[in-house]
Amino acid sequence: MAPEKKAFEGVEWRIRVADGSSEVPVPDMELARKVWLRTKGLISCLGSNVWMFLKKAWDIGANDPRKVIHCFKVGLALTLVSLFYFMRPLYDGVGGNAMWALMTVVLVFEPNVGATIYKCLNRMFATFLAGFLALGVHWIASRSGDRFEPFVVGASVFLLASMATFTRFIPSIKSLFDYGAMVFILTFSFVAVSGYRVDKLFDFAHQRISTIFIGTSLCILVIILVCPIWCGQELHGLTVRNMDKLADSLDGCVTKYFTNTNGEDDKKTQGYKCVLSSKASEDSMANFARWEPSHGRFNFRHPWKQYLKIGASMRSCAYCIEALNSCINKENKAADSIKKHLSTSCLKVSSSTSSVIREVAETVKKMNKSPTVFMLIGEMNGAVEELRNDLKSLSQLLDLSTSAENKEHETPLMEIIPVVTLASILIEIAVRTEAIVSSVEELAKLAEFAAHDGKSKRSEMKDKIVPDEEKPEGKLEALQRV
């Protein structure tokens, strides 16, 4: 309440409001101040939002400078193609149709080489095909008289556009020619329909094709010459990174469980989630990578599809790590004695499995066959066997405690369940790791990885392939049947 002294200083209006109390109206000055304060608040809020946005944008750029470079590449390509407007001879050269070149650059320029080449080739090919078809349709339509011409053209547009749209639903065509189908529809309807109004249709089609050729060539040049980002290399790197993440997560989870350490390495432990979520990007990268010419250590016909198989085998391993993780994060803990009993062999399985995965990652990374992977698999299977023995001896441990006939020992089975579950999931992970190894071996065969001593590829490889019966996992497979 206002002090009484203040109440006498001026006339005071009171408004009776619904609940019977009265309110002192705020003078105009107050209102203006309020508006000012609110506006200031709004502006500062907006300012801080803009600031946050800029900071986020800066982080994105700082984390991956190649994105910034890509942006400048787009600017560069567009400025270069603008020269067709700015320089009279160039402008006249394409008959004032420079806009198609400009449009081509905007539409086909993608962050990586593969996608750009895919779009460029699709655009070229589809424009050619559609242009010729449209000229044919125009020729037929113009022969059918003025009255029927629109109907012939209209019907052809309807039919061909529908058919081309349908092809986009067929997976095999979609993966190779999705963009092409769209450009086909565009060019065909464009040239066919324009034929009704444009006199020199042949020139029109010719100019569209030549300007698109200029645009696509420019794009391919800029994308390849200025800091190129190769889809294939990205896919290769992603595969290697994911393998390392898988190994880290596996190690992290099991160590966390048995040593009861918490926190710090949580990011490492959760790495397997990247593996779970990278299917879509792997698919699109593998799809674009096959359009890329030979680059770095990759040939034109590098077996990119095999990376998808490796990815699938990694994901099937990651599913198990997810299950493992849920075991670990459960509220009820296992009995410490049992945990201790199995800890050594479990840790050994996880560390040997993760070193197999790391070795395989190294194989892929260096594109060299690993000399030690079979040995490591042998170790892994040995560790699995050891774990299996420990599980067996657990039974004896249980017997001893129960044969003493003290009934308070009834719970142990309940208390060993979490550890036993963890152990059997670990064994399953070891099995699935072998699937990763064999898919990488397949890649090594298809891509002709060099033998580990760095000798020539193809000749060396034949000698190095170990016959199935000699492979350690061939012998040891039978052992790991828990």
Next chain:
Amino acid sequence: MAPEKKAFEGVEWRIRVADGSSEVPVPDMELARKVWLRTKGLISCLGSNVWMFLKKAWDIGANDPRKVIHCFKVGLALTLVSLFYFMRPLYDGVGGNAMWALMTVVLVFEPNVGATIYKCLNRMFATFLAGFLALGVHWIASRSGDRFEPFVVGASVFLLASMATFTRFIPSIKSLFDYGAMVFILTFSFVAVSGYRVDKLFDFAHQRISTIFIGTSLCILVIILVCPIWCGQELHGLTVRNMDKLADSLDGCVTKYFTNTNGEDDKKTQGYKCVLSSKASEDSMANFARWEPSHGRFNFRHPWKQYLKIGASMRSCAYCIEALNSCINKENKAADSIKKHLSTSCLKVSSSTSSVIREVAETVKKMNKSPTVFMLIGEMNGAVEELRNDLKSLSQLLDLSTSAENKEHETPLMEIIPVVTLASILIEIAVRTEAIVSSVEELAKLAEFAAHDGKSKRSEMKDKIVPDEEKPEGKLEALQRV
């Protein structure tokens, strides 16, 4: 070797080849026949390939006739927009710029309403913004003299194109305005650069905007009026279907394991894999669905993002089913006695869990709160408790067999491991199912699902929310800590 008699019938040429042996050249007739046979083979091979392709295409159309309808819709929209060429008054009305309308239709027409509206609005908005900016830049450039004009325009194109490209890397902008950013670059560079050659730039920009307006309106009309496919409805349906698949897989796997039935229902058992692989489509559908106007039972502001959360909780359940599946498909089987001992309670857990999932699917499907879901959760938790008791009594079973001191019974622990692992994964699945239930409850709250007796929404809902402490799972949660 040819018989001697034949050798005398005519002159015979023998060609000495590298390894010293000689070969009889095949007469021309033979060659022609060979060529003919090969050609015939090639044609029939080609024919069968084409036939296979057509059959595949037919299957795609027959499985989802909406795809065929979409194709005809594209044809229809293009034919309609062609009228701007065929009818003189329309053609003159847009100043001969009908091509932008045509192009708009080809570029923005997508199979579903959400994606089309997203592209249409983005295209309109970006074209407006870029058009005005480009006019401004042109005005500045034209004031800076003939010599500097190309440099001002070129620099502005470089800068704005780079900046707009960069925004496409910022996730929050990408999800809403990715297409808009591309159209912005296109229109801006187009109008700004054309300003150097086109005299009536204002008319040019105006025509581009009005033709794009025509194109987008036509697209929106056709996509909504002719057999519309709503993204929201699709997402809704996909979520329900995935839940059913999850329930089927869970039931199928466990039943298969305990009853040793094989084959027939394999497709059902593998249904969870659809759940694992549907993240990408869920994301894009949820992204497009928010552009859709109110349709069917869905409001404009339907909480589509909640479907992503439901999807995530379903996937976390599916990971466990994957682990379960690997348990089941292992070579070494558990001891039959132990399997029998746990079979009833395991089957009960799986069937009660899957009926919870089915009930929740029904809730989402009908958009009605379920009257029985809490009861079913109670049942599920009861079954989990029962399974837990059975696991405990397993310990006694084991004691009995070992206390008789016949050492050939040493293996039981090894033989129970698969079943115990399966049981504890089952319990984990039950826990994760509750996460699905709570994410669906959240959806019911956000989307104001009707109470189960079909009364009014908002008022009824408040009464029906059961306080946390009364919820059966609140009480029973404590029980399922295996």
